[in-house]
Amino acid sequence: MVPNKAIPTNIKSGKLDELSTAFKNVCDNVYEYTQFAPSQQTATINGTVFGTYNGITGYFQNVLLRNWRSY
Secondary structure, eight states, X not given: OOOSTHHHHXXXXXXXXXXXXXXXXXXXXXXXXXXXXXXXXXXXXTTSHHHHHHHHHHIIIIIIHHHHHTO
């Protein structure tokens, strides 16, 4: 999710206003996917570290790649 070295540095130093809009949009979309996708609402996934990992990878595999291929 982090496209360059400046993003973690900006996050660690609290410079959130210097993050790119594209990065913020990806973070928002991943969060939305992990909170509202039906596949992310099972008891073994919801609210766990595995659920976070599963949500991030699921977003990139099921949402982002599917939309990218349609262009």
